[in-house]
Amino acid sequence: xxxxxxTLKDVARRAxxxxxxxxxxLNPQTRSLVNPETATKVxxxxxxxxxxPNPIARGLKTNRSFTIGVLVPDLTNPLFPPIVRGIExxxxxxxxxxxxxxxxxxxxxxxxxxxxxxxxxxxxxxxATAQRDHPLIEDAIVADVPIVxxxxxxxxxxxxxxxxxDHRSAELAVTHLFELGHTKxxxxxxxxxxxxxKARYHGFVDxxxxxxxxxxxxxxxxxxxxxxxEGATTFRKLLDGKGEFTAVFAGNDLIALxxxxxxxxxxxxxxxxxxxxxxxxxxxxxxxxxxxxxxxxPHYEMGVRATQLVLEQxxxxxxxxxxVLLEPELVVRGSTCPPGR
Amino acid sequence: xxxxxxTLKDVARRAxxxxxxxxxxLNPQTRSLVNPETATKVxxxxxxxxxxPNPIARGLKTNRSFTIGVLVPDLTNPLFPPIVRGIExxxxxxxxxxxxxxxxxxxxxxxxxxxxxxxxxxxxxxxATAQRDHPLIEDAIVADVPIVxxxxxxxxxxxxxxxxxDHRSAELAVTHLFELGHTKxxxxxxxxxxxxxKARYHGFVDxxxxxxxxxxxxxxxxxxxxxxxEGATTFRKLLDGKGEFTAVFAGNDLIALxxxxxxxxxxxxxxxxxxxxxxxxxxxxxxxxxxxxxxxxPHYEMGVRATQLVLEQxxxxxxxxxxVLLEPELVVRGSTCPPGR
DNA sequence: CAGAATACTGCAAACGATTGCTGCACTAGA
DNA sequence: TCTAGTGCAGCAATCGTTTGCAGTATTCTG
Numbered sequence: 108x109x110x111x112x113x114t115l116k117d118v119a120r121r122a123x124x125x126x127x128x129x130x131x132x133l134n135p136q137t138r139s140l141v142n143p144e145t146a147t148k149v150x151x152x153x154x155x156x157x158x159x160p161n162p163i164a165r166g167l168k169t170n171r172s173f174t175i176g177v178l179v180p181d182l183t184n185p186l187f188p189p190i191v192r193g194i195e196x197x198x199x200x201x202x203x204x205x206x207x208x209x210x211x212x213x214x215x216x217x218x219x220x221x222x223x224x225x226x227x228x229x230x231x232x233x234x235a236t237a238q239r240d241h242p243l244i245e246d247a248i249v250a251d252v253p254i255v256x257x258x259x260x261x262x263x264x265x266x267x268x269x270x271x272x273d274h275r276s277a278e279l280a281v282t283h284l285f286e287l288g289h290t291k292x293x294x295x296x297x298x299x300x301x302x303x304x305k306a307r308y309h310g311f312v313d314x315x316x317x318x319x320x321x322x323x324x325x326x327x328x329x330x331x332x333x334x335x336x337e338g339a340t341t342f343r344k345l346l347d348g349k350g351e352f353t354a355v356f357a358g359n360d361l362i363a364l365x366x367x368x369x370x371x372x373x374x375x376x377x378x379x380x381x382x383x384x385x386x387x388x389x390x391x392x393x394x395x396x397x398x399x400x401x402x403x404x405p406h407y408e409m410g411v412r413a414t415q416l417v418l419e420q421x422x423x424x425x426x427x428x429x430x431v432l433l434e435p436e437l438v439v440r441g442s443t444c445p446p447g448r
Numbered sequence: 449x450x451x452x453x454x455t456l457k458d459v460a461r462r463a464x465x466x467x468x469x470x471x472x473x474l475n476p477q478t479r480s481l482v483n484p485e486t487a488t489k490v491x492x493x494x495x496x497x498x499x500x501p502n503p504i505a506r507g508l509k510t511n512r513s514f515t516i517g518v519l520v521p522d523l524t525n526p527l528f529p530p531i532v533r534g535i536e537x538x539x540x541x542x543x544x545x546x547x548x549x550x551x552x553x554x555x556x557x558x559x560x561x562x563x564x565x566x567x568x569x570x571x572x573x574x575x576a577t578a579q580r581d582h583p584l585i586e587d588a589i590v591a592d593v594p595i596v597x598x599x600x601x602x603x604x605x606x607x608x609x610x611x612x613x614d615h616r617s618a619e620l621a622v623t624h625l626f627e628l629g630h631t632k633x634x635x636x637x638x639x640x641x642x643x644x645x646k647a648r649y650h651g652f653v654d655x656x657x658x659x660x661x662x663x664x665x666x667x668x669x670x671x672x673x674x675x676x677x678e679g680a681t682t683f684r685k686l687l688d689g690k691g692e693f694t695a696v697f698a699g700n701d702l703i704a705l706x707x708x709x710x711x712x713x714x715x716x717x718x719x720x721x722x723x724x725x726x727x728x729x730x731x732x733x734x735x736x737x738x739x740x741x742x743x744x745x746p747h748y749e750m751g752v753r754a755t756q757l758v759l760e761q762x763x764x765x766x767x768x769x770x771x772v773l774l775e776p777e778l779v780v781r782g783s784t785c786p787p788g789r
Numbered sequence: 790c791a792g793a794a795t796a797c798t799g800c801a802a803a804c805g806a807t808t809g810c811t812g813c814a815c816t817a818g819a
Numbered sequence: 820t821c822t823a824g825t826g827c828a829g830c831a832a833t834c835g836t837t838t839g840c841a842g843t844a845t846t847c848t849g
Contacts, residue, residue, distance in 0.1 A: 112567075114805060125829045130807060137808085142827060159567050163513075164805030166504045167834045174547075174568070182533050185731070188523045195523075195549060204564060206515075207548045208536060223545060226500045227515070367735060390526070394708060396737035455835060466799050471837060478838090483797060505835035508804045794847070800840085807833085817824075 113156045122152040129153075133160070166228060175417060176224035177205045179235040180212045184333075184361070185389040186406065187235060190257060193410020194233055201418060203230075210236045212332075218243055225252065231417045237261050237268075238300045253420040257413040260302045260430060267420065268430040269413040271404040273303050276435040277310025278317075279402055280356045280384040283437055285318045288445045289354040289382065293326035295341050295366070297333050297358030304329070304358055307386065311356060325350035330362050338365025346373070353381060353446035360385035360392060360401055363442075367395070382443040397441035404435050454497045463493040470494075474501070507569045516758060517565035518546045520576040521553045525674075525702070526730035527747065528576060531598060534751020535574055542759060544571075551577045553673075559584055566593065572758045578602050578609075579641045594761040598754040601643045601771060608761065609771040610754040612745040614644050617776040618651025619658075620743055621697045621725040624778055626659045629786045630695040630723065634667035636682050636707070638674050638699030645670070645699055648727065652697060666691035671703055679706025687714070694722060694787035701726035701733060701742055704783075708736070723784040738782035745776050 119129035124145060131137040132149035141149075152158075166172040177194055179187045195205050206224055210217035217236055221243060224232070231253035237244060241261050247254045248265050256268040284292050294311045297304030308327075315322040325348050330341040338357065342365055345355070357363035363385035370377050377383055377397055385392070385401035392399040412431050420426055460470035465486060472478040473490035482490075493499075507513045518535055520528045536546050547565055551558035558577055562584060565573070572594035578585060582602050588595045589606055597609035625633050635652045638645030649668070656663040666689050671682040679698065683706060686696070698704035704726035711718050718724055718738055726733070729744035753772050761767055 112805095115807095116805080126806080127808075127830075128828050131828090134807085140827075145828080159563055161508075161567055161805055163504055163507050163567075163569050164834090165807075167502075167508055167805080167836090168807045170834080172504060182523075182529045182536075183731075185526065185529075188526075188529055191548075192523050192550060199549065199561070202564070204547050204549065204568060206545050207532075208540065208545070209533060220540070223543070226503060227545060228502070228504050364732070364735060390524075391705070391732055391736075394705060394736045395732075396735065453835095456837095457835075467836080468800075468838075469798055471835095472798090475837085481797075486798085502835055505804090506837075508806090508835080509837045511804085790849100792848090794845105796845075797843090799842080802839090803837085805834105809830105809832090811828105811830075813826105813828090815825085815827105817822100819820100819822085 112161070113158045115158070115160070118149065118153045118156055118158045121156060122149040124149060133158075170228070171230050172228040173203050174227070174229045175203055175205050175414075176221070176227075176229040176232045177207045177235075178210055178217060178220060178232065179207070181209050182207070186258070186359075186387055189406035190235060190410040190413075193407040194257075194414050195410075197411045197414035197418075203418075212236065212238075214243070221247075230421055231255070233257055233413050233417060235259065237266075237302065239302050239305065240300070251424075253417060253424070255413045255416045255420070257409050258303070262302075265428050266430070267416050267428050269409050269416060269433070270302070270430065271409070271433045271435050273306035273435075274310035274313070276386055276402040276404070277307040277356065278314040279435060279437040280386065281311055281314040282318065283400070283439065284354045284356065284382060284384060284443065285320065287354075287382070287443060290320055290446075291323070291326070291350075291352040291354070292320065293323075293345055293350070293352040293355040294328075295338060295345065295355060295357050295362050296327065296329045297362070298331060299329060301333075304333075307356075307358055323350055326352050330358055330365075333359050333361055335361045335365045335368065338362030339368045340365070342366045342369050354383070354443070355381060356384045356386075358386065360387045360389045360399065363399055363401070364395075367399075378442050378444040382446070384443060388438055393440060395442075400440045400443040401438050402435045403438045405433050409433060453502075454499045455502070456499070458497055459490065459494045459499050462497060463490040465490060474499075511569055512571055513569040514544050515568070515570045516544055516546050516755075517562070517568075517570035517573045518548045518576075519551055519558060519561060519565075519573065520548070522550050523548070527599070527700075527728050530747035531576060531751040531754075534748040535598075535755050536751075538752045538755035538759075544759075553577065553579075555584070562588075571762060572596070574598055574754050574758060576600065578607075578643065580643050580646060581641070592765075594758060594765070596754045596757045596761070598750050599644070603643075606769050607771070608757050608769050610750050610757060610774070611643070611771065612750070612774045612776050614647035614776075615651035615654070617727055617743040617745070618648040618697065619655040620776060620778040621727065622652055622655040623659065624741070624780065625695045625697065625723060625725060625784065626661065628695075628723065628784060631661055632664070632667070632691075632693040632695070632787075633661065634664075634686055634691070634693040634696040635669075636679060636686065636696060636698050636703050637668065637670045638703070639672060640670060642674070645674075648697075648699055664691055667693050671699060671706075674700050674702055676702045676706040676709065679703030680709045681706070683707045683710050695724070695784070696722060697725045697727075699727065701728045701730045701740065704740055704742070705736075708740075719783050719785040723787070725784060729779055734781060736783075741781045741784040742779050743776045744779045746774050750774060 132146040208220040237259040260268040388403035473487040549561040578600040601609040726742035733740040
């Protein structure tokens with residue numbers, strides 16, 4: 108099957124009609140303008156010839172590329188692949204393709220990719236790179252490029268976003284720990300500049316109060332990044348501080364992994380000495396030593412929903428901003444147990 | 449930052465020349481055809497106006513998009529994200545962008561994405577989806593679309609590919625096990641239709657012979673896929689069979705993880721009862737219970753090299769096919785020990 | 790100084806699709 | 820029977836670039 112590019116003209120010729128007619132017959136939107144009989148004739152011809160419309164040509168005329176720009180911080184972070192799959196699978200069902208790039212949380216890099224993609228006429232963006240105060244996103248909103256944020260959001264209420272209820276995630280974690288009997292609970296927060304870090308932090312504090320515990324300043328530390336290394340560093344600081352604790356809620360799973368590292372290093376046992384709860388439920392956590400108790404978030408679905416939002420926005424450009432809030436779920440595994448065992 | 453699409457016509461008008469001339473002036477390749485003075489005039493005009501060429505229009509005419517299609521089986525498989533990052537990082541340095549899609553090892557899906565990308569005028573492909581006998585790839589080669597394979601290759605010698613020396617990987621694994629004292633070594637091979645599965649299988653057999661062991665038919669089983677689930681299923685069959693063994697070399701890490709699962713299930717201990725060696729060194733293996741001994745392959749570098757190959761091919765389209773072979777490396781962790789302990 | 794080569798630059802046809810407009814044939818209404 | 824209306828299909832312009840060809844002025848050659 109050699110790929111001799113079949114054009115609309117070929118289809119039209121075979122069906123014995125003009126290209127204009129063929130175009131209308133092939134497009135469901137305009138099909139009603141042509142005689143049903145000719146329409147089927149054209150469609151059959153297209154089928155026979157294996158016609159695939161050329162999106163470039165179409166895009167030239169319609170100013171659409173049927174292409175979406177997807178920006179993630181780092182594909183290598185296990186959180187993102189499932190999100191990206193959700194996006195691409197959904198995009199594929201409607202004939203769109205994704206352009207993908209990594210920002211490494213670097214604003215310059217991000218802007219560069221953003222501009223490049225824009226010049227490539229992407230129809231919209233899905234960004235997993237949001238920081239709470241994010242000039243790029245503001246710019247895009249005023250420039251009227253459809254944008255949907257995923258996983259993280261911004262402060263501005265003008266953005267479309269699909270995120271997990273991070274406040275609730277923290278609530279689930281703290282409640283679990285509290286019910287096990289823990290009262291001295293520490294929190295290694297993610298960076299405050301990300302909505303996820305901030306919301307989980309607030310969820311932590313609020314829930315501590317709600318269950319009647321006093322959040323202890325010395326037991327709350329912010330990690331500089333959502334990484335294993337920074338998690339380890341921060342956990343060490345926590346250990347060096349004067350506060351005592353029997354459990355920690357980590358800002359995400361990678362931070363929790365960092366905690367694992369220093370516990371192994373220092374000979375502490377998990378969960379006997381310290382219980383740990385992560386957040387996100389990235390893959391393979393169930394095979395860790397010990398299996399990590401964590402909060403499961405619907406990665407794939409976030410991707411799907413974000414894509415749907417993009418598609419809707421493309422349909423009706425003036426829709427009101429929405430932020431979709433998805434439900435997290437507690438997954439109890441082996442890294443938590445009652446204190447003092 | 450408003451969206452005033454500046455076209456070539458605008459530039460030409462401002463510079464007081466014809467669009468054709470402007471086009472030539474702006475393109476370094478053809479700039480020599482126009483008077484240097486007019487050229488600078490045009491370039492200044494373009495600069496003033498903030499002209500950004502429309503790649504869509506350009507692509508329609510030139511059949512180039514400065515875009516590369518990347519096909520992977522499943523982004524969610526931890527093996528691929530680092531490869532993809534290697535690709536995208538390298539592409540970004542030369543102003544290219546990647547289009548990404550997942551095939552799930554489904555030939556129809558793959559073909560669909562392939563065609564879609566082709567109609568989007570991607571300049572070349574990087575495929576991580578190769579099967580040993582792969583009609584799509586053959587077609588592409590004859591259709592003269594630049595293609596580079598990564599991680600897996602095909603039988604045909606006409607393809608460009610960047611892979612790890614999988615035969616050598618198996619050699620490293622078996623030798624390690626042999627040196628620990630194992631003599632009854634099993635192999636759960638990957639599917640034979642992938643070059644990785646086949647090469648590792650041959651590496652296994654050859655090395656067994658080389659060290660003086662007889663490869664035992666009953667101790668070699670092929671898994672139906674490179675997944676945890678299929679790995680588990682196959683390991684169960686191995687257990688049900690009559691052959692005895694003290695160690696297994698798994699076709700890849702996911703298969704090894706499947707072995708872990710059934711060992712936990714059946715109360716077997718690793719490595720005391722059975723030693724396991726994986727392959728690929730996907731992330732977080734060091735945190736498993738027990739940490740998995742495996743063969744490390746240069747994921748990121750594979751992506752980089754594949755991209756370089758693509759770029760070279762784009763420069764000189766008639767270059768001779770090359771296959772770059774990268775070196776694997778043994779990483780000893782906790783899933784292997786001398787037999788009978 | 791004639792004729793030819795050279796150096797630019799403009800013209801216009803592509804590329805493959807979409808779409809407003811026109812025109813034809815036929816039907817319905819008066 | 821005539822006119823208005825309707826349903827359908829063709830025509831051709833258009834999207835923003837690139838590029839072969841042609842034309843004109845300038846310079847070179849002998």
